[in-house]
Amino acid sequence: MLASHGIHTPEESLRRAGLRVTRPRVAVLEALTNRPHSTADTVLDALQGLGGKAVSRQAVYDVLHALTDAGLVRRMLVGNASRYEVDTHDNHHHLLCRGCGALTDVPCAVGSAPCLLPSDDHGFEVEVADVLYSGLCPNCRAVDRSANHTHTHGG
DSSP states (O other): OGGGTTTTHHHHHHHTTTOOOHHHHHHHHHHHSSSTHHHHHHHHHHHHHOOSSOOOHHHHHHHHHHHHHOOOOEEEEEEEEEEEEEOOOEEEEEETTTTTTEEEEEOOSOOOOOOOSOOOOOOOOOOOOOOOEOOHHHHHHHHHHHHHHHHHHHH
């Protein structure tokens, strides 16, 4: 991968963060690169699908925790589930479809982090504002409109 564009291999990213390069860490970073916004279970499924030596559920949670602490992975709480993505430090937010659960990146509308500040920070030094917009994606809106049309017209 091209280091000149700030993109590094998982191994390079781990070394830059001061973490040992291990097979589970590399595999989790690769899984999140290919499947952003994954739950721990989704990552586990992706790793088991690769074959080779099995990785335990606990190992996946431990790796996700270590990568999040090191700033390589971003954790978002969506409903009652944590979702993870490789942290690109690009100050983006997310759109969540409350119908199908799709989660999509959207650039910050305001600017640099933290793009929003609370009216009272209670002495905190705010570093990041995680914004989650919620609504219906185009597909779910179409299904919703169709169901409402059928229901109101008896069709």
